[in-house]
Amino acid sequence: MRLLRLGAPGKERPAVLDREGDTYDLSALTPDIDGRFLVSDGPQRVRQALAAGGLPRLDAGALRTGAPVARPGKVVCVGLNYRDHAEETGAAVPPRPVVFMKDPGTVVGPFDTVLVPRGSTKTDWEVELAVVIGRRARYLAGPEDAAAVVAGYAVSHDVSERAFQLELSPQWDLGKSCETFNPLGPWLVTADEVPNPQELGLRLSVNGVLRQNGHTKDMIFDVPYLVWYLSQYMVLEPGDVINTGTPAGVALGLPGAPYLRPGDTVELGIDGLGSQRQTFGQA
Incomplete structure (x- = not known):
């Protein structure tokens, strides 16, 4: 559904x-x-x-399409979860999931305008598979228990400001929580229609140029593992969103590729989950 x-x-x-x-x-x-x-x-x-x-x-x-889930209690993000993305950014492949939080207020509709923050020089794109939690998850016994707490999946655009994230301070949240920085949707596709979340292609283009063309089979830590792992450190509540990482092809990993500026258009999608399109504006 x-x-x-x-x-x-x-x-x-x-x-x-x-x-x-x-x-x-x-x-x-x-x-x-x-x-x-x-x-x-x-x-x-x-x-x-x-x-x-x-x-x-x-x-x-x-009618306008909003995010398919009303404002989530939290948006939990996993960084460097594709080997090729870690390599393109010069980071070591992490031995454990890299976890950070994103302000739930960043969640907007899949076709809404995304605002380049004031003072931004490195606003970047990231197509990601989002997992939406449907039942409370607390200290799950193992990854095999994750399926019972997942409501479904959606396309997520984890927009990032790299200078804020990596240069101004070591706190990733500052480059991830700018307003409008998480378009979500267009749909919440229920878990019964996604029998294996590791069999989905992801793609993103900027101004008509294909930048990301990845596959969830290449995640370092798969969806069941991530849900189990996170439940050991926080309580996942119904309606919470997990952004599971992005494949290679972001501006940070493409020498000479321009970062996003007002007027740019980004289109992204995931197999079976729909597509998004945003035109960027100025905050």
């Missing part, structure tokens, strides 16, 4: 896109797509409602 949220910022309504490409309003079932919806078997209720018929149809083309 493909769950989404449609409407102006702060006024999105929950919706579902069926296999025929028709969009239906879920407002009668839930006020939003959030942690409460996910943990209360919301996706199953949507399946039943679709099968029964009667959900009102929406004209999705006339």
Whole structure:
């Protein structure tokens, strides 16, 4: 199933896109797509409602697409999780996941304008697979238990400002938490439609030039391992988002490649999860 949220910022309504490409309003079932919806078997209720018929149809083309999950409690990010990305940035392949946090307020819609921060000289792109948590995860016994707590997957754009991240201080969060720096969506694709998250191609282009063309099979730490690992150090709550890392091809690893400036357009997508497009503006 493909769950989404449609409407102006702060006024999105929950919706579902069926296999025929028709969009239906879920407002009668839930006020939003959030942690409460996910943990209360919301996706199953949507399946039943679709099968029964009667959900009102929406004209999705006339409405803005918001992030498919209402503001998450936290966005947990994993850095250097593709061997080729670690190599292109001159970093050692990490023996354990590199973990940092991103302000949940950075999450915006997949087609919203992304703002280049004031004083930025190195705003960079990163296509990533996002994991959305559906049930509380605390001290999972092993990676084999991860599937039971994953609600689904989405396309994530982990926009970064490299000077803020790496040059001004050693605190990565400063280069990751600028406003609008995490477009998410267009859909939350439920886990039953992604039987193996390690079988997905990722790609990103800037102004029509392909920059990233990777595959989740090349992750150093796979999705089940990451969910288990993170649950040993923090409680993952329904609606939380995990950004699982980016493959090679970012500006930081491409000598001479221009960083993002106002007016640039970035397009990105992941197999089966949809695509995004953002035009960059000035903060």
